[in-house]
Amino acid sequence: MPVPAPPAALDDSPAARRREQRGWYFYDWANSAFYTTIISVFLGPYLIPVAKTAACAKDFPAIASDTCVTDFDKLAAAHPGLGYVDVLGADIRPAAFFGLTLTIAVLLQIVALPVVGALADHTGRKRELLGGFAYIGALATMCLYLVEGDRYMLGGVLFILANLAYGSSVVVYDSFLPQISTPQERDGVSSRGWAIGYLGGGLLLALNLVLYLQHESLGLGEGMAVRISMMSAGLWWAIFTIIPLLRLRNRPVPVHEGTALGSVGGSFRQLGRTLAELRRYPLTLLFLIAYLVYNDGVQTVIGNSAAFASEALKLDKTVQITAILMVQFVAFFGALLLGWLARGFGTKRTVLASLVVWTLIVVAAMFVAEKQELQFYLMAFAIAIVLGGTQALSRSLFSQVIPKGREAEYFSLLQISDKGSAFIGSLTVTIALQLTNSYRIAIVSMIIFFVVGFVLLAMTNLRKAIEAAGNEVPARL
Incomplete structure (x- = not known):
């Protein structure tokens, strides 16, 4: 049986790398629209009334739908046992439905993402996998247009599918980073990708908010504008x-099983080896834990910022929306700024400094007065400066401490540590609110995540971690 010829070497010249890098940036531009428009702003507030409409039709059919939805909480309180929607046989309150779908989506990602990463590394067909997941997610997102009336289950299923595809595509996308950039280029490439993502997501969100705020003058109903x-x-x-998809290139991998079933089986075996071999890279594991801790603080602060604005500061929806837009565009420059600082002061020092800024931000939240829009905007501005840079430089550092040929597997671990730890910060906020009924104290409780994350990252000897993974140590860390 003839031995297959080795694959032709790819052009890895600076010009070829720059071409791939420019194409790579645009996937952040593309997928950020899902996070900003769908998750951050529109879907939750839209899907809950859809679920209420279904509950009204089931439990309060004699009341006009619009009136029932408006007075739903009062009606549900006055009729114990009514005002629920059915989700696979369980009675769920409409207000909890979006949170339930988000929880299911996260749990599915925790299960699926490691397999996606192993499959990408095992087959080497990263470009095809990126495209497949991206278009499954994009199609499911476009189909959210069909969610109206009482179709809450359709909305939930489409969102879960889109979110799973989104997370899977990001694992594959991130795994390209160490393949398209040298260790010296890594910080700048990662920062530019993150920055362009904020710009793209912010631009579409701005257009959609104009449509939403002007829907009456355009002859559209509010629901139609959201859809x-x-x-x-x-x-x-x-x-x-x-x-x-036009710019990125697959890299050759060792010959594996030819069938799809064989590839999946090989991917599971490779994943098992990755988890077992992680013990050989204790410094990589330490960095992963540090990232898990401080990124949980970042995600929790962002996730609770709207509630903090409305509950603690008594600011209206317009202020919250304009702050979200400002964060998107300022974060573009913030990510580039921190990337530039990393070149001069080192990546690790820059991330550590950003965690100090995060700590100061949550302390300052205690002293922002009610109804003080300017103070809230200043706090949002400070968040925007460090938001993208903290995450982009962390991604760059992680890419340095993982072994070659296993990029997607290890980036899947980074993603599930992100998703899987999200509940810890949320639980901390919940406990703080339960004990104090104060959103200010709840936000300040995030200090522990930034302080512990700072200490763990400071303890991580990145030079030794990079050498242990068999990678070239960049000139400045």
Whole structure:
């Protein structure tokens, strides 16, 4: 049996790398529309009334739908045992439905992402996997346009599918980073990708907010404006994914099983080896834990910022929306700024300094007065400066401490540590609110995440971690 010829070497010249890098940036531009338009702003507030409409039709059919939805909480309180929707045989309150779908989506990602990463490394067909996951997610997002009336289950299923595809595509996307950049280029490439993502997500969100705020003058109902906005996020995702698919290239991998079933089986075996071999890289594991801790603080602060604005500061929806937009565009420059600082002061020092800034931000939250819009905008501005840079430089550092040929597997661990730890910060906020009924104290409780994450990262000897993974140590860390 003839031995297959080795694959031709890829052009790895600086010009070829820059071409791939420019294409790679555009996937952040493409998929950020899903996170900003769907998750951050529109889907939750839209899906809950849809679930209430279904509950009204089931339990309060004599009351007009619009009136029932408006007075739903009062009606449900006055009729114990009524006002629920059915989710696979369980009675769920409409207000909890979006949170339930988000929880299911996260749990599915925790199960699926390691397999996706192993499959990407095992087959080497990263470009095809990136495109497949991206277009499944984009199509599911576009189909959210069909969610109206009482179709809450359709909305939940589409969101879970889109979110799972989104997370899977990001694992594959991140795994390209060490393949398309040298150790010296890594910080800048990661920071530019993150920055462009904020710009793309912010631009579409701005257009959708104009549509939403002006829907009456355009002859559209509020629900139709939201549905068009959600569909546009999927369309944006689909169109701009074409660019990275044209630019990115697969790298050769050792010959594996030829069948799809064999590839999946091999991927599971490879994943098992990765988890077992992680003990050989204790410093990589220490960095992963440090990232898990401080990134949980970052995600919890961002996730609770709207509630903090409304509950603690008594600010209206307009202020919250304009702050979200400001964060998107300022974070573009913030990510580039921290990338530039990393070149001069070192990546690790820059991330540590950003964690000090995060600590100061949550302390300052205690002293922001009610109804003080300017103070809230200043706090949001400070968050935007460090938000993208903290995450982009952390991604760059992680890419340095993982072994070659296993990039997608290890980035899947980074993603599930992100998803799987999210409940810890949320639980901390919940406990603080339960004990104190104060959103200020709840936000300040995030200090522990930034302090512990700072200490763990400071303890991580990155030079030794990079050498242990068999990688070239960059000139400045």
